[in-house]
Amino acid sequence: MLRLAFSAKWLVRAGLGVLLIIGFIFLGHWQWERTQDVLAAERAGLAEQVAVDQLNPLGQPIVSETVGRAVSARGQYRSDMQRFVVHRSLNGKSGVWVVTPLQLSDGSLIAVMRGWLPNKQAPGAVAPSVDVEITGVLQADESFYKGSPPDGSNVAAISRQSLQLGATARDGFIRLSTQTPVTTPAPIPVPVVAQQGSVPFPLQNFFYAIQWWIFSLFVIGVYLRWLWLDAHDSSHSSLDDDAN
Amino acid sequence: MRSHLSSQNWRLAKLSTVNKIAGAALRYRIMAYVTGVVLASAFTWMVVLIITWMVDGYAFADFFSSNDQKPGLYGALWIVHGWAYFLYLIVGVDLAFRLRYSIGRTVLILLAGTIPFMSFVAERNVHKDLAKRAEPTSLS
Structure with a gap:
């Protein structure tokens, strides 16, 4: 052979x-x-920034593929509807998260988690009154303590129910990364812990x-x-x- | 080597060779049909999809360059064809060796599993050949 x-x-x-x-x-x-x-x-494609109104239509629940997507939005903060999520720590320091709904040009609202502050009286708590353009990461409503009503300006978790935003609010919220124009003082942005949606x-x-x-x-x-x-x-x- | 066999053993040996060829031919027939049906389905579906895409205003090449917007089952069919063709290659080569086919004929049989509807033609061709061989004159 x-x-x-x-x-x-x-x-x-x-x-x-x-x-x-x-x-x-x-x-x-x-x-x-x-x-x-x-x-x-x-x-x-996932990392690409998309306007929030394209990704998150009004009146529809957020879909899991869009959670974690980079989004942008332009509008005006509604200071009157601002709430503080209590018992949120950053780098081991206890404090609050500042959640201010943003009113888009079509009148709809999207909750924006602007960042962390040591307490509700800290100077960054006041939202700018000018038109802002923001970028951030789209998140689903926090499921724990979802339905618990606000106690004054305090809430236990971020959700449409707890924030009492009504029918004109889009589902979920934006975790703020950048804001233009930059205003100081401002809450400290909280890094994203949620993982990005997986790709096929x-x-x-x-x-x-x-x-x-x-x-x-x-x-x-x-x-x-x-x-x-x-x-x-x-x-x-x-x-x-x-x-x- | 064969001359050492007694006439009875020789008959048995021949019989088992025939049986082995029949088994190999059956395996080949099954895989030719499986591969052919899956490939024909995937191919027909692809043609339908391309036509719908082009009706929607996409270019022909867009269908192949784009990676999304295709049904999951459609992609699965191509994956099934890939593995079915792998088995088709194995049983096809096995049968071609047993029948002592020429390299050209073997390659044609093997390639038939990748061209829509051709594995049916190849299978028919092989079975015609087997039927011809089974005639008493060619066996003795």
Whole structure:
């Protein structure tokens, strides 16, 4: 069998097999790159900033795919509806979160968690009265203590019910990242702890990559089987060519 | 090697070879149909989707460059075809070796699993060939 493998005919076949294997490895690599590209494109799509009214239609509950998306909004803070979420600490210091609804140009409201302050009397608590453009991360209503009513200006959790924003409010809230124009003093932005929504995995490209690589193993198997058959058939050569 | 076998053993050996070919042919037939049906469904669905996309004003190439907005089951069909074709390759090569097919014919049979509706044609071709071989003259 070994002597047969080094015959001219079988060396040519081995060479062709190696070429096939190299080709298959490249094709698998191409599908692997494609898998990565699709994932990168999907993640970039998620990271892209979208106006909140496009992502979060009025009167509809927030969908899980939009939670964690970067959003922008333009409007005016409604200081009269501002609430403080109590018992929220930042870096180990106890304090409150300042939640001020933002009124968009269409009149709808979206709650904005502007950040952390040590207490309700801290100077940053007063929201700017000018038109602002904000960016932030879209979040779903906090589910715990969701329905508990406000105690004066204190609330236990951020939700449309607890903030009593009414029917003109969009679901969920924006966790503020930036505000233009910048006003000082202001609450300290609280970093996002919620994870970004996951993107669909391109299984098809992933499996194609794996299959191309398996095919290159397959080439080796076929070569060996063929060589074995050739070596054993040549002892009684009648079978070798009668099928063709 | 065969000359050492007694006539009875030789008959048994031949019979088992025939049986092995019948088994391999059955495996090949199953995989040719499975691969063919899945590929035909995925391909037909793709044609329908492309037509709907183009009616909606997308370019032909948009269908292939875009990664979203396709039904989940549609993508799943292509994945199933990928793995079915892998099995098709194995049983196809196995049968081609047993029948001592030429490399050209083998490659054509194997490629038939990737071209819509062609695996049915290849399977028919193989079974015609087997029927011809099963005639008494070619077996003796």
